[in-house]
Every structure is written in C-alpha cells, then in structure tokens.
Amino acid sequence: MDEVIEAVKPLVQRDNGKKTYPYYIENPVTENRVERFLEAFAAVLHFTDYKPLLDSYCTSNAKCNRCAVTCPVYLATGDPKDIPCYRTNLLLETYKRYFTFGGWANSRFSNGTDLTEEIIDEMLDLFYRCTACRRCTTECPMGVDHGLMTRLGRYILSLIGIVPKALQVATREQLEGETHNTSKIPKVALMDTLEFLSDEIEESFGVRMEAPVDKYDREYVFFCAVSDYLLEPDTLMGNAVVLYAAGDWDKWTIGTQDFDGINYGLFYSDWHLENIIKQLVHEVTRLRGKKILIGECGHASRSAHDFVPVFAGKESYPVFNFMEYTLDCIEKGKIKLNPNIITERVTYHDPCNISRSGWIVEQPRKIIRSFIKDFVEMEPHGVNNYCCGGGGGLVSVDEIYNFRMNIGGKQKADQIRETGAEIVISPCANCKKQLKELVEFYKLPCKVMGLHDLILKAIEIPGAKSAEERKEEAAMFEM
Amino acid sequence: MEQWLDFAKGPLFAFTFLFMILGLFRHVVLQIYYLGIRKGRRLRNAPWRKIILDTLTWAVPVKHFIPGTAFFSSASFLSHIGLILVPVFLVDHVVLWEGFLGLNLPSIGKGVADVLTLFTIACLIVLFCCRVFVGRQRAMSGPMDYLILIMVFLPFASGFLASHPKFNPFAWDTMMLTHFLSAEALFVLIPFTKLSHIVLFFFDRVSGLHWQLRPGAGDKVADALFGKEARV
Numbered sequence: 001m002d003e004v005i006e007a008v009k010p011l012v013q014r015d016n017g018k019k020t021y022p023y024y025i026e027n028p029v030t031e032n033r034v035e036r037f038l039e040a041f042a043a044v045l046h047f048t049d050y051k052p053l054l055d056s057y058c059t060s061n062a063k064c065n066r067c068a069v070t071c072p073v074y075l076a077t078g079d080p081k082d083i084p085c086y087r088t089n090l091l092l093e094t095y096k097r098y099f100t101f102g103g104w105a106n107s108r109f110s111n112g113t114d115l116t117e118e119i120i121d122e123m124l125d126l127f128y129r130c131t132a133c134r135r136c137t138t139e140c141p142m143g144v145d146h147g148l149m150t151r152l153g154r155y156i157l158s159l160i161g162i163v164p165k166a167l168q169v170a171t172r173e174q175l176e177g178e179t180h181n182t183s184k185i186p187k188v189a190l191m192d193t194l195e196f197l198s199d200e201i202e203e204s205f206g207v208r209m210e211a212p213v214d215k216y217d218r219e220y221v222f223f224c225a226v227s228d229y230l231l232e233p234d235t236l237m238g239n240a241v242v243l244y245a246a247g248d249w250d251k252w253t254i255g256t257q258d259f260d261g262i263n264y265g266l267f268y269s270d271w272h273l274e275n276i277i278k279q280l281v282h283e284v285t286r287l288r289g290k291k292i293l294i295g296e297c298g299h300a301s302r303s304a305h306d307f308v309p310v311f312a313g314k315e316s317y318p319v320f321n322f323m324e325y326t327l328d329c330i331e332k333g334k335i336k337l338n339p340n341i342i343t344e345r346v347t348y349h350d351p352c353n354i355s356r357s358g359w360i361v362e363q364p365r366k367i368i369r370s371f372i373k374d375f376v377e378m379e380p381h382g383v384n385n386y387c388c389g390g391g392g393g394l395v396s397v398d399e400i401y402n403f404r405m406n407i408g409g410k411q412k413a414d415q416i417r418e419t420g421a422e423i424v425i426s427p428c429a430n431c432k433k434q435l436k437e438l439v440e441f442y443k444l445p446c447k448v449m450g451l452h453d454l455i456l457k458a459i460e461i462p463g464a465k466s467a468e469e470r471k472e473e474a475a476m477f478e479m
Numbered sequence: 480m481e482q483w484l485d486f487a488k489g490p491l492f493a494f495t496f497l498f499m500i501l502g503l504f505r506h507v508v509l510q511i512y513y514l515g516i517r518k519g520r521r522l523r524n525a526p527w528r529k530i531i532l533d534t535l536t537w538a539v540p541v542k543h544f545i546p547g548t549a550f551f552s553s554a555s556f557l558s559h560i561g562l563i564l565v566p567v568f569l570v571d572h573v574v575l576w577e578g579f580l581g582l583n584l585p586s587i588g589k590g591v592a593d594v595l596t597l598f599t600i601a602c603l604i605v606l607f608c609c610r611v612f613v614g615r616q617r618a619m620s621g622p623m624d625y626l627i628l629i630m631v632f633l634p635f636a637s638g639f640l641a642s643h644p645k646f647n648p649f650a651w652d653t654m655m656l657t658h659f660l661s662a663e664a665l666f667v668l669i670p671f672t673k674l675s676h677i678v679l680f681f682f683d684r685v686s687g688l689h690w691q692l693r694p695g696a697g698d699k700v701a702d703a704l705f706g707k708e709a710r711v
Binding site: 065080143144310 | 509512514518521524533546548552614615618624675676689696698700703704
C-alpha cells in the first residue's frame, strides 16, 4: 500500500526548501527556468513546424475529457492531473499566453496563465508520467495528439537541461561515444556475443551459422535494440534461424559501426531523433545495403520506418520490421514451423509504437496462428491495446520503478491476468523489460518472451535437428 | 423595436456572418499554408489513408461510444445533427440565405425542425450537466466551456419560443431580437473559440502530418540556443 501512495503522490517535492525530482537529472537548472523555457519554446517555434499545430489545438481543444477514460495512468490514479488534456493544456496555455495576441491581451486583465516555476515542475513531472502511448489520441474527437504534445513538452524541457539522466546518458553514448550504442557494447563484445550465439545455435540445431558482420552489398542491414545482445539471446537466435531457414543467409549483415536500432530521440528530442536516424542511414550507406531490417523493437521500428524517409532525403531506404519478413517467409513457404511444439496458452501484447502508431497489428497474429494452437487475445487489443506502462522511454528510468509498476502498468497486469496465458509474447525490447518486471511484481503465473523466441523452438530446418528433438533435449536439460 | 429588429437581421447579420466566414477562412488559409507549403514534399510520406479514414469515422463516431463516456459522446454527437441542419435548412433560414447569398437551398419541414431543435436543446442541457456533475469534466472546465454551451443554447431556445407563441411568455419581438443577437454573438465567437472546429476538425485530425518533422530544424534550434557546442 505504501508503494501505491508513494507512486501516486506528486513527484516533484520540496523538502525544507530543497527540491527533489522524480527522476535523476544531470545538473538540474535551478535559476531562471521560466525565462529559459520561454526562450527554448520561442526557438522551437521559430525553426520547426509545431506552430500551426499549436494554433489549431489552442483554438479547437474541446476539453471534453473523453481522453481520461482511455489513459491507463488516469485510470490507475483517478487524479485529474493525469488526464491527457490537462497535461497538454499546460503547454497550450503557455503557448497561448506568450506566443499569441489573444493570450497577450488576456494577460493584461489577469495573471492566471503566466508560466511559473510551479508549472515547470508540474510539466517535468506530468510529461514523464505519460508513456506517450497515444491511446488518448484515438479517442479525441478533435484529434488532439496528446502523445505529440508530451513529446514537444519534453523536447522544450530537454533544451533547458531537464531530461531523465538515463535517456541522456544513453543518447550521448550513441551519438558521441566510442561504441555508438546505448548499452555501450564495444565491437569486441559484439563479436564475442555473436560467437556465443552461433555456438548456442550449433549446439541446439547441429548446424553452424556464422553471423555475417560488415558484409557489403547485402540486401538487409540488421539493427535491433542493442540491449537484445545482452538480454534477449533467444530473440536474436530466432531471427538468425529464420534467415537461415529461408535461404537468405547471404542476404543480410550486421554493421559494426552502428548496430543499435534504439532511438530515444523519438521520445524527447527532434535533434537526437534526426541525428540517430542519420547515423543509422550512414551505416547502411557504408555497407551499400538496400533495406533496413529492424529486430523485435517497437520504437526502433517506428522511428526508422517513419523518420528515415523524413530525415534521410535521397539516401532513404525501405524499412521492415522482422515480423514482416518472417510472415513473408511463412506465406511463401520458405520456412516451416511445427505446430505441436508450443502447447501453452499464449497471448500477444501489441507494442504501441508499431500497432497504434505503426502498421503492425495483423502480421504477428498470422504468424502466431500458423503454429500456436492456444492463442488468446487480451481485451482490448490491437490499436486499442493498453501500454505496458514503460512506453515513452520510461522503462529505462529505473528510479520510477514504483510508478511503472503501481500505475503505468496496472491495466496491463490486469489484462494479462484475465487471459490466463502462460506465455505473453511481446515483440519489443522495452515492453519486454517492463512486462517481465510486472510479471514479477504482480506474481503473474506466466513468462514474457519475444515472438522469435517461440519461433526458435518451433522452426524446422532441413538437415538440422527437428523441433521435437530439440524440445526433448531442452526438457532433459531443464531436469 | 422594429428598427432594432431590422438592424439585427440586416446589416448586423451581414457583418457578423461575414466576420465568421473570414475568421474561419483565416484558419483554413493558415493551416493550408503551413501544411501544404511549408511541409511540402514531406507530406508524401504521411499516412494519408489512416488520416482520411479517421476523419470519416469521426464524422459519424458510433464506434467511438466507449464505456465511461457513452452518455456524453451520444449527446455531443446527436446535438450536432440539429446544430447543422436547423440553422441551414429551416424554412425561415432558407429565405434568409436566399436574400443574402442568393442560395436556393432545400428546406426541412417545420415539424422536423421543431423536433430537431428540442432534441438539440436537450443534448446541450445534458452536456452542461455532464460538465457540472462529472468530476473529471468539471476539473477540466473553465468559464468559457460553460459560456459556449449557453451561447449555443440561446439562439435555439429563443428561436423555438419565437416561433411558438403559446409557449412564449415574452413579447414576440423581444424574443426575435434575442434570437438574432445571440446568433450573431455566436458568429463572432466561432473563429476565436473551440467552435472553430467547424473547419479545424478537418485539420486537427491530420496530426499524422505533424510527425513529418522538418529536417535540420533540431540543429538550428540547438545552434540558436547553445551555439555550436556539444548538445547531447
């Protein structure tokens, strides 16, 4: 109970005049924050295209509160401050007051809408209570994109130095560090990991698959959430065996100068978003690749799919999520999955970035139905799914664990429990981490896996050990 | 009083109506300028199919009557039927449009108009009550949210009373003047308030377009604020 209270209370607190923030901030700015915020806001409005959007939202925002009943955070707390419209309004009121004639005229009669230190505290708190899942956007009659507004709010805050340290440190390493990835994995460690994965596959399948590294003129250049190399070997091995079984082993490569699909810029900064995309595109160009293949990661897929065409210009490459590739292989009969291997009840979690904000809803379901007999849907699912509670980069912010468990992920935990599933498929590195923590926190009787973790178990490769044999060996090993 | 009435339905009507049209036109022009010209070729990558489907779905938002807001949503959607049909197609209004704009519009019968008017009034009262009695809506409501509901209610109520003398406790010309003036006040309010969703509805729904960010803008913002120093 204490944890719930801890998670619900306002996150920015003053203790004897000393301010504590909800998340770690590197060198938090304490002076002239209002002026600096407005200066940053003005620069953003001057150089970007957000102005017409803000003009339009300011005028037509109906404040009807339909968004409230769609927001998993509000549903968990019931606090009006967690209503998406309330949060968006913090930014809109500031815009109206300082950047429109009407707001200026209004300010001659009242000081009520002036930006204050307290409002900035509220913003830095509320914009990082939102998981940017955009569920509210689908139910807003006026089409107000609260997810985009959260992102814009975070962007302006980041320009005055207010950003969770976890995100800042990761993007700094990705753009300026030696390793160019968020988990700081050096090339040597990558090669070791790939060697280890090849050994594992050989042990399991009896076939050696050496991962192609820095190969030129390949069709696909592969990027996954780099944390998968550390935490999700089964997902990566699943990806590899699909490529091998489909006969496309000589059509893909991993680049060593940039192998990280993660792009936290999608969550808080235009500048980071663009530069990380450019880095990714540069690697594909260096390798003379033709297509970008993104592993099981929601935001990596969305950021590459949506923003490579925007930022890369003529250098643009088509972007595919690995599940699209796998489905294509199944439909063309290039790979075969044994339908008798996965006997547990399975459910599927839609990562918001590729379902509601993306284009992948039916593809994974077709794959699942092709080899899993006991598949149950969560309610609601697809584009109406609930966020896992770790979206918008929150999952990387360890210090808000209580919030993510008790509030952000509460709806999702209830959903999973209701399905009675033993396996929750989550084809996203961030969702996977959050869901694994949720399962542990709520003691749910299930495990969280990637889709390709299951494909790894069920795939049949000619000339290799059969799926049945591998299952028996795995069972013996577990005993 | 007759002079006041003539003034209200003559020059004042023409002025306020034109004011509304120009105000809405300004919104449309600005949105098209920003979206069409400034974003330009980037719009090719936008999810157009989704945007168009969304706009059409929201025009008849039956599938959006979700639990928790079904009452409010129904009242909100249904009120729009009368809000659109009565001001445009009521017989008396059709005459007005013909006189001012030379438009020869079809009209709806008086009986239908009466039912629609009463229905709209009922919906507006429901919306008002929702704002007053539902905690989360009250938390988000400001004076303008209530004022707009009252301002929309007034021309409908006064118009109904003026055309039904047996229900009307006031003098006919007083009620007609109230009808004209309240409608004209509404015309003036429309471009400045959320009622401008009459046209902005079609532009807000295109938020997908606003994710087509401007290349290089992030660099310029950073340069302007920090110079060419490290900014990660």
